[in-house]
Amino acid sequence: MLTIENSWKNIVPICGNHKERVEMVINNGPHSMFYSCPKYYPENRTKEERACNNRINLIEYRKMIDKLMGMIAEAEVNGETIDLTNFKWSSKGTEYKVLEHSGDKLYVQILNLRAMKR
Ligand SMILES: [Zn+2]
DSSP states (O other): OOOHHHHHHHEEEEETTSSSOOBOEEEEOSSSEEEEOGGGSGGGSOTTSOOOOOEEEHHHHHHHHHHHHHHHHHHHHTTOOOOOTTOEEEETTEEEEEEEEETTEEEEEEEEHHHHHO
């Protein structure tokens, strides 16, 4: 069962800026932790690739988890199982889409449009 405790490892954030699945990585910023695209850093991309500014702070990330967990919990209360594959929403200039929901694993595509404009 997907619980709040294990949701952090069962939810995989995917950068929405690439055709292939690029997993976002957690970083320690000067003020707080955040998830960013590994392709922000030159060592993670080829010479032709542009730097990717996609990122999400932990407050918004937490809200994303709460939203998904809330929907799953509600379905469980009703004795249903929910398949969130292709579920989309947006919040504060960031777009989210569940690419794949299989078992307890959720791959969520994240695209922070405000960060991309910079
Ligand atoms: Zn990216």
